[in-house]
Amino acid sequence: MPHQRAPWDVLVLGAGAAGLACAAALRRAGRRVLVLEARERIGGRVWTDRTFAPHPVEFGAEFVHGEHASTWSEIDAAGLATREWRKRDDSLVHAEPGGPLHGWVGMARLRAADVAFDRTRTMHLGGSRTHVSESLDGYLERSGFDARQRRYVRRSFANACGDAPERLSARDIAASLVDDRDGERDFRVVGGYDRLFAAVSAGLELRLRAQVRRVTTGPEGVRVALADGATVAAAVAVVTLPVGVLQAGDVAFEPSLERLKGDALRGLAMGPVIKLVYRLRQPPVDDPHVEALYAAGPVPMWWSPSAGRADERDGGAVDEPVWTGFVSGSPAAELSRMPERDALARGLAQLGDELGRPLEASAARLIDWPRDPYARGGYAVVRPGHHGAREALAAPTPPLLWAGEATARPGAVATVHGAWESGERAASEALALLA
Template sequence: MKKTDVIIVGAGASGLMAAYTLANAGKMVVVLEARGRIGGRIHSVNENFSAPTELGAEFVHGDLPVTLNLLKEAGIGSQHVGFEMWQYQNDAFAQTEEFIDGWDEFLQKLNQLENDMPLHDFLEQNFDGAQYAKMRNQVENYVAGYDTADSRDASAFALRNEWNHENEYAQHRVDGGYGTMVNYLANACRNAGTEIHLTNVVHKVSWKSNAVHVTTTDGKQYEADKIIIALPLGVLQAPESAKGALAFNPPIKEHMKAIHDMGFGSVIKILLEFDEVFWEKEAVGADLSNMGFLFSDETVPTYWTQSPVRSRLLTGWLGGPPAYAQKGTSDEAVLQMAMTSLSNIFQTGQEILQDRLVAWHVANWTAESYTRGSYAYDKVESPQARKVLLQPVDGTLYFTGEYLYDGPAMGTVEAALTSGKNAAEMALKGGS
């Protein structure tokens, strides 16, 4: 059995960034990945579609330093995303930046909140009248769609911080897809001697101070001085008997409690490529030629284009509790939900749209055993939980992932990269 300096469990953005940082410091690293590919929730594909298509992470949400600097280092370009935001409601299209009635009043009241609570409770306590029913529904739908969160346990403070700092116009897409970035990281790691083993599902982590023994589901064993756990929060929250779940021996009770005090959302992403940009023709009374996002009250409520690139690809998005409710639904049934929604929006027969469809893919991330959800959101307990998880266990076990990032870019690739870099640097120091 070969012993190495550090084992990293998970070859997503955070795990690869941790490996990259350690390899550059001269450490011998082994990365163990359950899937047959790298990238985690980054998955750029070319198959079936006419251009690289993102099944997972797609946007660079802001002028984010770690992501953009890494792309620059790799010689990978990015393009600013310029778009118009449209809404379909009451049988009409409207271009608008305001999707929530009474938003200013709501945000003003939220900014006055002194003690954190779930957003749902805040709405019930401050906007409980019938006159606010529409606004409450719009806010909770927004939280479900954008944050993929459940307002019944999502932190009002965290959402307030996000909404007070967001810059929806500073959006970018990576040339060739995010997959080019994770390929760069993986290749740089391999060139520095790092081993990346795919289809290695880690099941058991036995440890003592500065000694780790890892066992996979097919009996492979690895040893190292330290281990960095770079798995999605949904996998860490899964019971030990679940596929892809980890068991720690001895148990790490305080850290596991903290893991369950973090929120992890649900999402289904539906990629649809048509034989033409039909939405430019079918939107009666509206010019959607520069449409970026389209919001509606349909079952699959949100769609976006590749604007400013004129593309035949339309992406559907279902997040939060509505996505969780569909986690066991077949891909074909989800496709029909999306097609029915588009048929209703554009008042076009579903059979006509079906005939125009040339490629499709349903990415039901909540149903995938090695992901089990979308990305993290804060619950009221999460800030304290994050403090626990950011502390290594006896200088030997470290955690990393987008859920450990504390800032307005939570839930993004930037958050994952930053966390991976920080965890690796902490491991290099030998402790906290």
């Protein structure tokens, strides 16, 4: 019997930023590509909700990080508007004891008055000065950051990185800070981040609720078995599954994942990240220009997606502003272990206690990414002593290729555009294999 050509050139596993960017690039090149997504929606860890408030609320990734981020061309092509989040100008910080200022202070004022705080915001780490096996916390202590400065780092910088400083590779963090090509400004997509993904996915062949169970490679390419019993095949497959999913063993590989990517996966972890989202009966602060709060408690970062937005039902002001708490590391893991109601009550009580006023919520949601079976965490972090794990995971093992935010270039880790770029890189690798 003559050999029958597989109906697809490339299978893309996952319809997040990396998967959709990869598939769109392959389609533009004229290749036959099928995207398999386990969820009932596209976007992966971009999850826009339109039921919680009278405007879109991002339960997952929220910002375009950088005025030069690579996704701007797609945002502009889709005709999407954006709004800048001026977190440095419109933020209050709960100052640590022992400094020149006390209580809640504007970030710009605190940076000007407290050299110690300003040092934790600039975070200049020289890559050649970090030790190979050193944690971020170890580097900071060796470099003369005192206990107060390290608390600031833990509250803001490390929290945004996805885990505690003692569990982050100093060398990986240093590499990410050297690569600053994307810029420092942050933006929201007006109308919801998912609008970008809807535009990019138009015309793609997608299968939702397609849970991959086994990936087998051989001389003829790749065969993927799904949970519903179906099997699909192609010459090449691009794996964009999150590190947590790969590490959990939810998908079997043949040859084994240990053989393919064991060393890389041992050096990576999914940072536990949680969002606590509240619709408040009254604003937490009186100043309407304040859009973010940097607290001292277990949930250290807060911002309002309602700032600058109108009620989409009538165009008027938002009566009950939405505020989001963002927490990673051990505090996030602790909240994840609690009943949802208790975790939400704790987060709101913490913020109210720090502000010195009771806060009441008419609605609340806990977005627990560590418990999400298709993410198993917020985003990938590199453990101390494992710098290079991202590059090792990204390395091709034909006919399997690898993409996703865990494989992003240093300056774009933990970002949508970093995942996006990795998908486009994998598309170029696939085209080279198919040539």
